[in-house]
Amino acid sequence: MENSSRERITLHVDMDSFYSSVEAREKPELKGLPVVVGSDPRKGKGRGVVSTCSYEAREFGIHSAMPISKAYKLCSDAVYLPVNMKLYKEVSANIMDLIRIFADRFQQVSVDEAYIDIGDSISDYESAILLAEKIKSEVKRLQRLTCSIGVAPNKIIAKIASDFNKPDGLTVVRPEEVEDFLFPLSVSKIPGIGKKTRPILKEMGIETVGQLATIDVQLLIARFGKSGVLMHQLANGIDTREVKERDVVKSISTEDTFDEDIYDPLEIERSFSELSEKVHVSLIKKHFRFRTVTIKVRFEDFRTYTRAKTLHAATTDKEAITKAALNLMEEFIGKGRFRLLGVGVTKLEKLDERQTFLSDFL
Incomplete structure (x- = not known):
C-alpha cells in the first residue's frame, strides 16, 4: 500500500522550443538561426500562426500563437518552416519512453512536456536533483535536444519552475522555498491566468503572485466565482493533483x-x-x-x-x-x-x- 505520508517530489520536464529544436537537429545548418515553425508567411500576407520558434527568433519579439504575418514583419529574414507533426510525434515518443524509465508515476501532458512523480523511490531533494540532471543528460545524449526541468513539491510549482531558467535549465523549489520563489513572480506565470484575467486582477491591485496569495479570497470569489478559489490556492503553491497517466482521448x-x-x-x-x-x-x-x-x-x-x-x-x-x-x-x-x-x-x-x-x- 502506498504511504500517504511520503513527501511528494514532482518533476516537470519541458522540451526547449521543441519543434524548432527538432528541425535544427535534423538540419544542422539551421543552428543559431532564427527559425519559425508554422504556416507559410507569404511575405507578410500569410493567414496562419506561429506554432513555435527558436530562441534566436524570440529575440525579435516573435512568440507562439502570434499571427505569422506579424512574425514576418518582425523578422523577414527568419527561416520559416511548415509544421512536420509526424516527425515531432516520432521524436516525442522516443523522449517520453526515455523519461518514463525514471518515474514512479508518469504523465505526458503534451507532445513536449511531462510530469514525473519520484516520491516512492526518492525522498530527498539532493537525490532528486541528481536524477533531474541524469534525465537532462540522457535526453541530450540520446536525442541531441535540451530540456528544462522543475523540481518541486507538486505539479503547479514544478511547471512554473521548469519555465524559470530556459533553455536547458534546472530549477529546484523545496517546500520551505515555495513562498520566496512564487510570491515575486507576475501573476501571468500561473497557468490559466491569461490576457483576459490579468487586467481584471490589475484593477484589483494584484500584479504579483504574492499579492494574489495574500488577498482576501472572498474578493476573488466575488469577482471570479469558484475560479477565484483555485487561483488563490495556486498562488499559495497548493496543488493536490496527482501525477497520473493519461490514456483517455477526450x-x-x-x-x-x-x-x-x-x-x-x-x-x-x-x-x-x-x-x-x-x-x-x-x-x-x-x-x-x-x-x-x-x-x-x-x-x-x-x-x-x-x-x-x-x-x-x-x-x-x-x-x-x-x-x-x-x-x-x-x-x-x-x-x-x-x-x-x-x-x-x-x-x-x-x-x-x-x-x-x-x-x-x-
Whole structure:
C-alpha cells in the first residue's frame, strides 16, 4: 500500500522550443538561426500562426500563437518552416519512453512536456536533483535536444519552475522555498491566468503572485466565482493533483485557416463538410463514437468563439457532425468574414474494434 505520508517530489520536464529544436537537429545548418515553425508567411500576407520558434527568433519579439504575418514583419529574414507533426510525434515518443524509465508515476501532458512523480523511490531533494540532471543528460545524449526541468513539491510549482531558467535549465523549489520563489513572480506565470484575467486582477491591485496569495479570497470569489478559489490556492503553491497517466482521448478536432477570409454560406458549408470528413476519419480510426459536436469560429479581426451541441445519443455518423456544425454556425452567418473555422467532437465513448460501424454503410 502506498504511504500517504511520503513527501511528494514532482518533476516537470519541458522540451526547449521543441519543434524548432527538432528541425535544427535534423538540419544542422539551421543552428543559431532564427527559425519559425508554422504556416507559410507569404511575405507578410500569410493567414496562419506561429506554432513555435527558436530562441534566436524570440529575440525579435516573435512568440507562439502570434499571427505569422506579424512574425514576418518582425523578422523577414527568419527561416520559416511548415509544421512536420509526424516527425515531432516520432521524436516525442522516443523522449517520453526515455523519461518514463525514471518515474514512479508518469504523465505526458503534451507532445513536449511531462510530469514525473519520484516520491516512492526518492525522498530527498539532493537525490532528486541528481536524477533531474541524469534525465537532462540522457535526453541530450540520446536525442541531441535540451530540456528544462522543475523540481518541486507538486505539479503547479514544478511547471512554473521548469519555465524559470530556459533553455536547458534546472530549477529546484523545496517546500520551505515555495513562498520566496512564487510570491515575486507576475501573476501571468500561473497557468490559466491569461490576457483576459490579468487586467481584471490589475484593477484589483494584484500584479504579483504574492499579492494574489495574500488577498482576501472572498474578493476573488466575488469577482471570479469558484475560479477565484483555485487561483488563490495556486498562488499559495497548493496543488493536490496527482501525477497520473493519461490514456483517455477526450476530443478529436481539426481546423482550417483560410488563405482569404470567407463569408459565402456555400463556402462555409463546403468547409464544414471537409472538416467533418477529417474528424470522422480520425474518429473511426481510433474506434470512438461521440455525443457532442463543437465548432470554433475566428473572424477576420481575430475575435474567436466556440459553440457546442450535445446529441441525444452517441453516434459515429459523419452527417451528424456536419449538420450540428452548420446549425451552430447559423448565429455567425452574415456577421463578418471568417479567418478560421474548426470542428471537433467530444464526450467520446470507446468502441470494440470489432464492432461494425453501421453509419459507414447507411
